[in-house]
Amino acid sequence: MPGNTLRDLEQAHSALERFIQEHFSRQKERFHYGDWFEPLYFDLCEYTGRKGKRIRPLMLMLSYRAFQGDRALTDPSLLRCATALELLHTFVLMHDDVIDRSEKRRGLPTFHKLCAGRLAISEDRDRIGENIAMVMGDIVYAMAIQTLHESDFPPAIKDRVMSEFLQYTVDTGSGEILDILLGCQDVARVKQEQIEEMYHLKTTRYTFEAPCLMGALLAGATAEKLEGLKAITTPLGLAFQIQNDLIEYKAMNPLEPQGSCDLLEGKKTLLLKEAFLALDDVERSFLQMCLSSMAKRESALLKIQELVDKSGAVQLLEQRCGQLFAKSESMIDTGIFSAVEAESLHGLLATVRQQVRQVA
Amino acid sequence: MPGNTLRDLEQAHSALERFIQEHFSRQKERFHYGDWFEPLYFDLCEYTGRKGKRIRPLMLMLSYRAFQGDRALTDPSLLRCATALELLHTFVLMHDDVIDRSEKRRGLPTFHKLCAGRLAISEDRDRIGENIAMVMGDIVYAMAIQTLHESDFPPAIKDRVMSEFLQYTVDTGSGEILDILLGCQDVARVKQEQIEEMYHLKTTRYTFEAPCLMGALLAGATAEKLEGLKAITTPLGLAFQIQNDLIEYKAMNPLEPQGSCDLLEGKKTLLLKEAFLALDDVERSFLQMCLSSMAKRESALLKIQELVDKSGAVQLLEQRCGQLFAKSESMIDTGIFSAVEAESLHGLLATVRQQVRQVA
Numbered sequence: 216m217p218g219n220t221l222r223d224l225e226q227a228h229s230a231l232e233r234f235i236q237e238h239f240s241r242q243k244e245r246f247h248y249g250d251w252f253e254p255l256y257f258d259l260c261e262y263t264g265r266k267g268k269r270i271r272p273l274m275l276m277l278s279y280r281a282f283q284g285d286r287a288l289t290d291p292s293l294l295r296c297a298t299a300l301e302l303l304h305t306f307v308l309m310h311d312d313v314i315d316r317s318e319k320r321r322g323l324p325t326f327h328k329l330c331a332g333r334l335a336i337s338e339d340r341d342r343i344g345e346n347i348a349m350v351m352g353d354i355v356y357a358m359a360i361q362t363l364h365e366s367d368f369p370p371a372i373k374d375r376v377m378s379e380f381l382q383y384t385v386d387t388g389s390g391e392i393l394d395i396l397l398g399c400q401d402v403a404r405v406k407q408e409q410i411e412e413m414y415h416l417k418t419t420r421y422t423f424e425a426p427c428l429m430g431a432l433l434a435g436a437t438a439e440k441l442e443g444l445k446a447i448t449t450p451l452g453l454a455f456q457i458q459n460d461l462i463e464y465k466a467m468n469p470l471e472p473q474g475s476c477d478l479l480e481g482k483k484t485l486l487l488k489e490a491f492l493a494l495d496d497v498e499r500s501f502l503q504m505c506l507s508s509m510a511k512r513e514s515a516l517l518k519i520q521e522l523v524d525k526s527g528a529v530q531l532l533e534q535r536c537g538q539l540f541a542k543s544e545s546m547i548d549t550g551i552f553s554a555v556e557a558e559s560l561h562g563l564l565a566t567v568r569q570q571v572r573q574v575a
Numbered sequence: 576m577p578g579n580t581l582r583d584l585e586q587a588h589s590a591l592e593r594f595i596q597e598h599f600s601r602q603k604e605r606f607h608y609g610d611w612f613e614p615l616y617f618d619l620c621e622y623t624g625r626k627g628k629r630i631r632p633l634m635l636m637l638s639y640r641a642f643q644g645d646r647a648l649t650d651p652s653l654l655r656c657a658t659a660l661e662l663l664h665t666f667v668l669m670h671d672d673v674i675d676r677s678e679k680r681r682g683l684p685t686f687h688k689l690c691a692g693r694l695a696i697s698e699d700r701d702r703i704g705e706n707i708a709m710v711m712g713d714i715v716y717a718m719a720i721q722t723l724h725e726s727d728f729p730p731a732i733k734d735r736v737m738s739e740f741l742q743y744t745v746d747t748g749s750g751e752i753l754d755i756l757l758g759c760q761d762v763a764r765v766k767q768e769q770i771e772e773m774y775h776l777k778t779t780r781y782t783f784e785a786p787c788l789m790g791a792l793l794a795g796a797t798a799e800k801l802e803g804l805k806a807i808t809t810p811l812g813l814a815f816q817i818q819n820d821l822i823e824y825k826a827m828n829p830l831e832p833q834g835s836c837d838l839l840e841g842k843k844t845l846l847l848k849e850a851f852l853a854l855d856d857v858e859r860s861f862l863q864m865c866l867s868s869m870a871k872r873e874s875a876l877l878k879i880q881e882l883v884d885k886s887g888a889v890q891l892l893e894q895r896c897g898q899l900f901a902k903s904e905s906m907i908d909t910g911i912f913s914a915v916e917a918e919s920l921h922g923l924l925a926t927v928r929q930q931v932r933q934v935a
């Protein structure tokens with residue numbers, strides 16, 4: 216990673232963490248609802264403040280920088296736009312965890328578990344915790360839009376950024392629904408293209424395209440460069456999601472499966488589909504049987520792991536990831552971007568690859 | 576109701592219904608996700624298009640008219656702002672129905688029931704239907720903001736309206752959470768002021784203050800008049816919510832209780848609290864016992880109904896409603912508003928009272 220990108224990254228990260236903390240203090244007066252709301256707001260600050268990669272807001276800031284936006288990385292309005300993306304992510308995580316009934320997020324209780332823990336009742340406590348988390352998630356999404364809406368970029372730019380932001384959240388939601396729908400289908404029926412479409416909506420557009428495009432728009436990049444950016448982020452997002460799947464798969468311990476394990480939830484990952492395709496007919500039937508078994512625990516998971524390992528899908532996808540990252544790199548050097556921009560964009564990609572390694 | 580208000584109301588209502596239908600056709604291209612999304616979009620159009628009171632968008636339009644906004648009631652940008660409120664309401668209903676596990680909405684299946692009905696699986700179908708409805712609700716909220724964002728009122732006015740809209744959605748969410756929290760508490764511990772705060776956040780601000788204020792802002796009303804409007808809507812919203820509670824209570828059939836019955840859900844209404852306060856100690860204990868009984872069905876509901884009827888709380892609250900409506904009327908004639916505005920505002924209140932009667 217070029218030295219200036221690394222410096223930018225460190226500066227952006229620390230400015231962002233500080234800004235998010237202060238933001239919650241500043242916003243508190245809007246939540247003047249009385250004592251009953253205090254614990255929820257406290258939990259929300261704690262939850263958002265947990266150590267995360269902050270990949271989306273950092274992408275926005277690095278992209279802004281790559282296109283020579285004239286504001287400093289500590290500029291409050293730039294940090295506002297970045298924070299809006301992190302709040303959007305907080306909202307998505309809160310709802311996702313309810314959907315998946317996950318118990319842990321970033322090593323601590325999920326938001327609905329925090330809510331349930333604060334209830335003095337026993338009957339229906341989990342369900343009520345989920346209900347509160349759902350509405351708190353809605354509130355956080357509204358906060359995200361408020362945060363973006365109150366940045367002081369020129370109206371025409373802000374308007375455009377807001378439009379993109381809203382459409383990206385619609386796309387993300389659609390991707391989540393596709394994820395749920397594919398989860399209900401047999402692995403034989405799900406097509407690779409559908410899984411890739413789901414990844415594109417759920418990960419690529421949300422985690423890479425939206426942040427990079429918004430940063431570039433704020434910096435005043437041309438339409439041609441915006442299109443060029445999309446061409447970079449398309450393979451990048453897919454590679455990132457595949458890597459994440461592989462990391463989760465490798466970390467999985469079938470003897471102690473966690474609640475949010477992709478396989479247990481019936482998620483249709485490219486890994487599972489590639490494994491299915493690489494197996495023979497008998498093995499395929501066996502894999503389908505293990506996946507559909509109600510128990511799905513321990514013995515079934517062990518068997519699935521054995522079949523996936525045997526299929527060679529892990530190696531195949533690792534190779535594909537390498538190709539996708541290379542494709543992404545090559546899209547930087549097509550002549551659309553200036554030398555300075557290209558250097559920064561290479562730095563941005565290096566940051567993403569480093570983030571992936573950190574997860575591993 | 577003055578003749579011009581009635582004419583306005585009829586014109587606004589038919590223009591609105593037409594606009595909402597066309598809006599879904601126009602927006603379709605944004606949801607170019609492929610065949611899998613079509614049934615969901617179809618269900619969303621059907622769900623939003625169901626015959627409802629449209630009280631929020633109509634309040635906005637009548638308020639705009641009362642303050643002599645210079646656009647016609649058929650102006651697309653005015654209809655956009657009104658439609659944004661109806662989409663916000665659609666989103667709130669979708670999430671509320673998941674929270675309450677309701678099965679019917681406007682006489683037809685709730686959105687999560689529609690989703691569940693489209694799934695080809697049997698295992699976990701209800702839960703997955705709820706998950707899809709939750710994310711679709713998120714998408715509809717984003718659509719609501721997009722709709723408002725794309726109206727062509729002058730930027731300064733639009734900005735202010737957007738700020739108010741966002742804060743009102745935050746308040747509504749907070750009111751819903753308070754509703755959930757009060758639902759977990761014993762009727763003896765819940766204070767009347769808490770119930771009224773919940774009504775204020777959940778009903779008054781959302782259903783009356785936000786629409787009227789937004790309409791007035793779009794028409795360019797002064798700050799003093801906006802404050803005057805809030806003073807009118809505060810008693811109005813409370814009266815409306817109490818009336819709704821009374822209507823639901825009177826329509827309740829303990830022998831065939833419906834899934835979304837307030838009493839079955841443990842909701843803390845003013846009616847229940849007033850009844851509790853009016854009973855003697857023995858009756859109070861009995862009421863608490865019936866409310867906390869796990870079964871809560873038939874015999875418990877019959878007994879609760881007997882106690883509430885005996886308490887005289889219905890009559891007390893009917894009286895209070897009359898006083899609140901009168902208070903609301905009187906706040907129109909404090910000299911803040913011009914004679915023309917005052918006449919229109921009286922017409923607006925008459926519309927609300929008529930809506931309440933329609934429900935009954």
